[in-house]
Amino acid sequence: MRTPIIAGNWKMYKTVGEAVELVKALLGGLNVGNDREVVVCPPFTALYAVRPLLVGTSVALGAQNVYHEREGAYTGEIAPGMLVDVGCKYVIIGHSERRQYFGESDAGVNRKLHAARAAGLRPIVCVGESKPQRDAGEAEPIVTGQVRAALEGVSAEHMADVVIAYEPIWAIGTGDTATPADAQAMHLAIRRTLAELYGDAVAQAVRIQYGGSVKPDNIDDLMAQPDIDGALVGGASLKAESFLRIVHYR
Ligand code: PGA
Numbered sequence: 001m002r003t004p005i006i007a008g009n010w011k012m013y014k015t016v017g018e019a020v021e022l023v024k025a026l027l028g029g030l031n032v033g034n035d036r037e038v039v040v041c042p043p044f045t046a047l048y049a050v051r052p053l054l055v056g057t058s059v060a061l062g063a064q065n066v067y068h069e070r071e072g073a074y075t076g077e078i079a080p081g082m083l084v085d086v087g088c089k090y091v092i093i094g095h096s097e098r099r100q101y102f103g104e105s106d107a108g109v110n111r112k113l114h115a116a117r118a119a120g121l122r123p124i125v126c127v128g129e130s131k132p133q134r135d136a137g138e139a140e141p142i143v144t145g146q147v148r149a150a151l152e153g154v155s156a157e158h159m160a161d162v163v164i165a166y167e168p169i170w171a172i173g174t175g176d177t178a179t180p181a182d183a184q185a186m187h188l189a190i191r192r193t194l195a196e197l198y199g200d201a202v203a204q205a206v207r208i209q210y211g212g213s214v215k216p217d218n219i220d221d222l223m224a225q226p227d228i229d230g231a232l233v234g235g236a237s238l239k240a241e242s243f244l245r246i247v248h249y250r
Contacts, residue, residue, distance in 0.1 A: 001204070001205070002204075002205065002206075002207050002229045003034075003035065003036060003037055003207070003229075004035075004036045004037070004207070004223065004229050004230040005036070005037040005038075005039065005163060005207050005209060005229065005230035006036060006037070006038055006039070006209075006230050006231050006233065006246060006247050006249075007038075007039035007040070007041060007062060007090065007092075007124060007165075007209065007230070007231070007232050007233065007237075008039070008040045008041060008233050008237025008238075008243055009041050009064060009092060009095070009211075009232055009233065009234050009237060010040070010041060010042045010043060010064075010237060010238060011043075011064070011097070011234060012043060013043070013238055014042060014043060014046055014238070015045075015046070016045060016046050016049045019042045019043075019046035019049060019050050020046075020049055020050065020053065022238070022239075022240060023040065023042075023050050023053045023054065023059075024053065025240035026040070026059065026240050026243060026244065027053065027054075027057055027059065028240075029240060029241075029244045030057075030058065030059065030244065030247065031248065032058055032247060032248070034058070036230075036247070037058075037060065037230075038058060038059045038060070038247050039059070039060045039061070039062045039089070039090050039124075040054075040059060040060075040061065040062065040237070041061075041062040041063060041064050041090070041092055042061075043064065044063065044064075044078060047061065047063060047083075047086045047087070047088065048086050048087075051086060051087035054087070055087075060089040060090060061086075061087050061088050061089060061090070062088055062089065062090030062091055062092065062124065063078070063083045063088045063090075063091045063092070064091075064092045064095070065078070065091070065092065065093070065095075065098060066078060066079070066080050066083055066091045066093065066112055066115065066116050066121070067079055067080075067112070067115070068080075068108070068111040068112045068114070068115040069115070070115070070119075079119075080115050080116050080118070080119030080121055081119050083116075083119070083121060084119050084120055084121060088121060089121070089122055090121065090122045090123075090124055090163070091116050091121045091122070091123055091124065092124045092126065092165075092232070093109055093112045093113055093116060093123045093124065093125050093126065093150075094106075094108075094109035094112070094113075094125055094126045094127070094146075094150060095126045095167075096126060096128050096167060096169045096172060097172075100169070106145075106146060106149035106150060107149070109125065109146075109149070109150045110149060110150055110151070110152050110153070113125060113150055113151070113154065113162070114153065114154070117154070117158055117161060117162070122161045122162070122163065123161070123162055123163070124163045124164075124165050124209070124232065125147075125150045125151075125162060125163070125164050125165065126165045126167050126211070126232070127143050127146040127147055127150065127164065127165070127166055127167070127190070128143060128146075128166060128167040128168045128169050128172075128211075128212070129142045129143055129168055129169065130169045130170065131169070131170035134168065134170065139168070139186065140186065140189050143166065143186060143189065143190065144189055144190060144192075144193040147164065147190055147193050147194070148193065148197070151197065156198040156199065156202045159194075159198055159202050159205070159206055160205065162206060163206070163207045163208075163209060163230075164190060164206060164207070164208045164209070165208075165209040165210075165211050165232040166183065166186050166187060166190060166208060166209070166210055166211070167210075167211035167212050167232060168186075168212050169212075170212075171211075171212025171213050172211070172212045172213070172234065173213070173234060173235060174212075174213055175213050176212075176213060177212060177213040177214065177215070177218050177222075178210070178212060180218075180221045180222050180224065180225050180228075181225075183210045183222060183225065183228060184225035184226065184227055184228060187208045187210070187225065187227035187228055188227050190208055190227075191203050191204075191206070191208065191227055194206055207229040207230055208227060208228065208229050208230075209228075209229060209230040209231055209232045210222050210228050210230075210231055210232070211231060211232030211233065211234070213235075214231040214232075214233045214234075214236060214246060215236050215242065215246070216236065216242050216245035216246055219231060219245070219246045219249040220249050220250050223249045231246060233246055
């Protein structure tokens with residue numbers, strides 16, 4: 001009933017030329033039906049060049065960040081409407097690298113989510129605990145707290161557009177993936193939180209991705225978990241071969 005969604009987060013990698021090459025290679029090897037959704041999130045500078053290649057394909061375009069204002073004197077920022085204009089359907093919000101290196105707060109993530117949604121973008125909202133938080137046994141309250149804060153003021157009807165990505169910080173770019181069982185436990189905790197906020201029907205419909213060292217050799221076990229509805233893939237999305245294998249999970 002939930003359509004799994006696999007998204008590639010290219011982070012600060014790929015020139016325009018490299019991005020176009022990667023997308024061409026992906027499209028050349030892609031063989032999926034409508035049983036899953038595929039998204040690529042190149043850097044801002046490559047969005048416009050990549051967009052025409054994706055029109056009419058089963059791959060959607062996403063961005064990695066957005067500002068919460070519609071327009072204005074905000075040097076260096078990108079408005080939600082600009083992402084729509086360039087063909088984005090999704091936008092990643094509140095990635096742990098944004099929180100960690102650029103000071104993004106739960107309140108800021110919430111503002112971005114509202115602004116993105118109002119512009120017609122589908123937010124992929126990232127949450128996740130650090131290693132010390134996990135070791136202290138605080139992972140679940142921290143993560144479900146981030147979910148509640150991010151969704152403040154978001155109505156049940158709008159939840160259809162929202163994707164949540166659970167990305168334990170200690171698993172990002174480290175090769176150290178959460179075990180499928182640990183990931184499943186957190187996804188279930190997130191879904192229970194959604195049920196408290198919005199009721200069961202909405203909670204059952206929201207897609208929750210796992211992210212953090214997703215690779216060709218762990219994707220199948222992760223996707224076999226009942227509450228894991230996809231993946232947000234960093235490093236392994238930068239090469240066509242590995243991302244294709246992940247997209248073609250079994
Ligand atoms: P990784 O990154 O797959 O390289 O761990 C995931 C992410 O940060 O979205």
